[in-house]
Amino acid sequence: MRIACLGGGPAGLYFAILAKRADPTREIEVVERHRPEDSFGRGIVFSDRALETLRQADPPSHAEITRNFRHWSDIDIHFKGERITAHGHGFSGIARASLIRILQARAEALGVKVSNGSEFTDPSPWDDRDLVVGADGIRSAVRRSREARFEPVVRESRNRYLWLGSTRRFDAFTFAFRETAHGWFNLHGYRYDERTSSCIVETPETVWQAAGLADMGYEESLAYAEQLFADVLEGEPLIGNSQRFDHPSGWQRFAGIRCRRWWDGHTVLIGDAAHTAHFSIGSGTRLAMEDAIELARCLSRDNGDLASALARFQAVREPLALRALETGFRRMEWFEDIAAHAHLAPDAFAVALLTSSGRLDLEELRRRDPQLMGSFSATAR
Numbered sequence: 001m002r003i004a005c006l007g008g009g010p011a012g013l014y015f016a017i018l019a020k021r022a023d024p025t026r027e028i029e030v031v032e033r034h035r036p037e038d039s040f041g042r043g044i045v046f047s048d049r050a051l052e053t054l055r056q057a058d059p060p061s062h063a064e065i066t067r068n069f070r071h072w073s074d075i076d077i078h079f080k081g082e083r084i085t086a087h088g089h090g091f092s093g094i095a096r097a098s099l100i101r102i103l104q105a106r107a108e109a110l111g112v113k114v115s116n117g118s119e120f121t122d123p124s125p126w127d128d129r130d131l132v133v134g135a136d137g138i139r140s141a142v143r144r145s146r147e148a149r150f151e152p153v154v155r156e157s158r159n160r161y162l163w164l165g166s167t168r169r170f171d172a173f174t175f176a177f178r179e180t181a182h183g184w185f186n187l188h189g190y191r192y193d194e195r196t197s198s199c200i201v202e203t204p205e206t207v208w209q210a211a212g213l214a215d216m217g218y219e220e221s222l223a224y225a226e227q228l229f230a231d232v233l234e235g236e237p238l239i240g241n242s243q244r245f246d247h248p249s250g251w252q253r254f255a256g257i258r259c260r261r262w263w264d265g266h267t268v269l270i271g272d273a274a275h276t277a278h279f280s281i282g283s284g285t286r287l288a289m290e291d292a293i294e295l296a297r298c299l300s301r302d303n304g305d306l307a308s309a310l311a312r313f314q315a316v317r318e319p320l321a322l323r324a325l326e327t328g329f330r331r332m333e334w335f336e337d338i339a340a341h342a343h344l345a346p347d348a349f350a351v352a353l354l355t356s357s358g359r360l361d362l363e364e365l366r367r368r369d370p371q372l373m374g375s376f377s378a379t380a381r
């Protein structure tokens with residue numbers, strides 16, 4: 001079987017690893033525009049549960065990934081001059097570039113051909129392959145080449161965000177909120193290696209316009225965000241990305257995407273190409289890698305009957321992807337409307353934020369952090 005994976009992010013590389021491991025006679029090529037060290041983005045987080053899934057799917061890459069991890073269990077919420085700490089949340093962070101490097105090395109060791117520095121505009125050059133995997137992310141050219149077949153449904157956030165790094169070494173997953181004359185800004189920060197943290201700075205489109213950020217260049221935007229959150233950053237700088245942006249200021253809008261159909265003939269979409277989840281729930285990479293696991297499993301199970309394998313793949317993964325999309329939308333809406341929660345006292349605000357996606361309820365929060373919930377109940381009385 002000859003397989004082309006178009007896009008060498010977490011989904012494409014992980015699928016290549018698992019498909020090659022399942023059948024070493026398969027000829028698999030991954031086509032990717034970047035070199036691993038130029039990969040976009042900063043750090044990404046995995047929950048403890050997500051790691052267990054990776055351990056079961058491919059122990060060698062799991063071992064390498066966990067060797068590069070930064071683990072933490074606290075969440076700090078900075079609001080109205082107070083810091084509320086919530087304990088008992090298990091997460092691990094890793095640099096996206098490290099994850100890509102590990103997956104690419106593992107894929108190549110198994111005999112997968114990875115062509116870095118190759119940009120494609122549509123999948124037609126690989127039409128003669130038995131299977132074409134569109135793993136080319138949120139702006140997928142593979143999806144765009146057959147929109148009428150995949151039928152994507154897109155909902156854009158009302159917020160703008162910058163995905164940056166910082167030399168500020170956060171000890172906890174950190175949320176910080178700032179009110180300006182134009183409205184609210186928020187920062188999500190988490191450390192992913194000894195020296196660096198990921199920082200996402202977000203604000204509603206209306207505030208972004210009013211603050212004049214739409215007319216600023218990328219460097220000016222960084223300086224603005226750096227100054228706004230200087231105290232939480234403890235004077236450390238924000239670091240930009242070499243990514244391509246939709247807007248010259250670098251501020252992007254998250255697009256929630258779902259496709260009604262994930263496959264067409266011998267072409268299938270996986271990861272962000274097929275569906276996205278808002279970054280505030282930190283699940284996109286896990287979902288992309290779980291897609292890879294399921295697609296490899298379906299191919300092995302329905303060996304020879306590609307249509308059945310691809311139909312089964314969508315049937316298994318779509319409900320889970322839709323659930324994550326909805327969970328992410330709930331969180332996204334909460335961040336789009338911070339002004340509506342700003343009247344809350346800091347501890348009530350923290351509890352509202354932590355339960356905003358619906359994944360955690362008050363009972364679970366009490367189990368994880370009885371002290372936080374105790375003080376919240378006392379002030380709420």
Ligand SMILES: Cc1cc2nc3c(=O)[nH]c(=O)nc-3n(C[C@H](O)[C@H](O)[C@H](O)COP(=O)(O)OP(=O)(O)OC[C@H]3O[C@@H](n4cnc5c(N)ncnc54)[C@H](O)[C@@H]3O)c2cc1C
Pocket residue numbers: 006007008009010011012031032033034041043044045046118119120121135136137138140141162163200270271272273277279282283284285286287288
């Ligand atoms: C601000 C932000 C923070 C995030 N934080 C987290 C987090 O903490 N945890 C988490 O799990 N997820 C997070 N995510 C989501 C995560 O980044 C994605 O869900 C995940 O990367 C999807 O993996 P993928 O392989 O499907 O796509 P991608 O990672 O986008 O990979 C696609 C690959 O295809 C390549 N490619 C695309 N088009 C072409 C082309 N035409 N030619 C050649 N190559 C091409 C790209 O270079 C890329 O390497 C975050 C996302 C954002 C925006």
